[in-house]
Amino acid sequence: MAAFGMEPAEVRIPRAALDAMAAALSVQTVAMRTWPDGIEWFYPLGTWDEPHVEVALMPGGDEVWMRMSTDRTSTVIWTIEQWLDFAGQLPGATPPGS
Structure with a gap:
């Protein structure tokens, strides 16, 4: 979490936004x-002009950051696991390492 000075924060991600990301x-x-800090944020195609969840894989691949487009100052941090x-658990997902 020390990378880029991020601190843990409470992020409220509406179920619909997470479902849209899962479907995408x-x-x-x-x-x-790509943000000016070099972080690449992924989001469901075609949702840029509406509230959406954004996901970034951190360098090193051990953390995934998620945030809502409506509040990019707050980020939730998931382990890669x-x-x-x-x-x-997504439909059509392949097991890791396949």
Whole structure:
């Protein structure tokens, strides 16, 4: 968490936003924007103009950051294990290492 000076924060991600990200991941329809700090944030394709969840894989691959587009100052941090557990439950997901 020390990377980029991030502190843990409470982030309220509406179920609909997380469901939209899950659906986008399951059919591989995510878009990406790179922020000035160099972090690449992924979001469901076609949702940029509406509230959406954004996800970034941190350098080193041991953390995944999530935030809402409506409050980019607050970020939730998942371990890669938590992320893989979430992503592995999506329709059409392949097991890690496949």
